[in-house]
Amino acid sequence: MTKIPRHRIRLPQLDFSRERESDVYFVLDHEDGRAEHIRFHDYDRIYSLPGLYEQIFYERLKCDSPRFLALRMNEVLAAAGDDLNRQRVLDFGAGNGMMGEELAHYGVSRLVGADISEAAKDALWRDRPGIYDAYYVGDLSRHDDALMEQFGGWDFNCLTTIAALGYDDIPVAAFHRAFNLIADGGWIAFNIKETFLGQSDESGLAVFIKRLVAAEFLQLYHLERYRHRISIEGNPLHYCAVIGRKLAAMPDDL
Numbered sequence: 001m002t003k004i005p006r007h008r009i010r011l012p013q014l015d016f017s018r019e020r021e022s023d024v025y026f027v028l029d030h031e032d033g034r035a036e037h038i039r040f041h042d043y044d045r046i047y048s049l050p051g052l053y054e055q056i057f058y059e060r061l062k063c064d065s066p067r068f069l070a071l072r073m074n075e076v077l078a079a080a081g082d083d084l085n086r087q088r089v090l091d092f093g094a095g096n097g098m099m100g101e102e103l104a105h106y107g108v109s110r111l112v113g114a115d116i117s118e119a120a121k122d123a124l125w126r127d128r129p130g131i132y133d134a135y136y137v138g139d140l141s142r143h144d145d146a147l148m149e150q151f152g153g154w155d156f157n158c159l160t161t162i163a164a165l166g167y168d169d170i171p172v173a174a175f176h177r178a179f180n181l182i183a184d185g186g187w188i189a190f191n192i193k194e195t196f197l198g199q200s201d202e203s204g205l206a207v208f209i210k211r212l213v214a215a216e217f218l219q220l221y222h223l224e225r226y227r228h229r230i231s232i233e234g235n236p237l238h239y240c241a242v243i244g245r246k247l248a249a250m251p252d253d254l
């Protein structure tokens with residue numbers, strides 16, 4: 001088995017001027033003495049180094065979302081008389097496959113990843129080969145016939161989007177398209193920082209999600225506040241886990 005390298009990581013002192021998660025960074029100390037500053041959102045760089053994503057987010061910052069969401073999905077589906085084993089899942093914003101790995105513990109019928117980052121795909125095939133049936137790289141915020149055709153063949157009845165909404169990650173338009181790729185009656189599971197559901201959210205996500213629920217495109221089965229991970233200062237960062245069933249496609253003009 002290939003040995004996953006350990007990285008020398010330093011988290012910076014708290015800097016109150018950095019309010020956006022996408023601006024937060026850590027320092028990677030290289031063996032030749034170089035200190036590289038890497039932003040949390042420089043996924044391409046992070047994925048390019050085996051084990052770095054897991055070490056910073058899952059080990060140091062104790063991210064628990066894939067495990068937690070997969071566990072709750074298993075429970076919620078079972079309570080509704082369904083089973084994860086019957087799901088043909090689109091894992092949107094799949095990164096290097098952390099959610100796929102959790103879902104694989106329960107077993108799913110099909111698992112397809114999608115991400116905007118080619119580096120994520122490379123990291124997935126490098127670090128978690130065999131977990132996903134396919135993985136597509138593309139930008140769903142723009143209409144792309146070829147990409148939509150590839151997705152169409154999988155007949156998805158489940159969408160997972162974990163730790164990928166908000167903060168300059170997946171925009172509303174792309175999430176909207178991914179939602180509409182799922183069959184009516186299919187399961188939708190995602191998480192979102194609790195503040196994104198509040199009045200002050202400017203990303204448009206809160207409005208989109210409220211419309212999903214209020215206008216009956218999504219039937220809510222489970223909503224739970226939980227600790228997604230800790231911040232670099234060690235404080236808990238709370239997210240909401242949302243699990244529901246798609247009732248109908250959301251029109252483009254909403």
Ligand SMILES: C[S@@+](CC[C@H](N)C(=O)[O-])C[C@H]1O[C@@H](n2cnc3c(N)ncnc32)[C@H](O)[C@@H]1O
Nearest residue numbers: 093094095098115116117120162163164169170
């Ligand atoms: C924090 S990572 C989460 C990865 C994985 N879901 C996990 O739980 O570890 C966010 C992911 O969202 C992806 N992403 C950002 N914008 C995207 C977009 N417009 N379309 C698809 N993926 C996107 C990033 O490339 C990154 O892999």
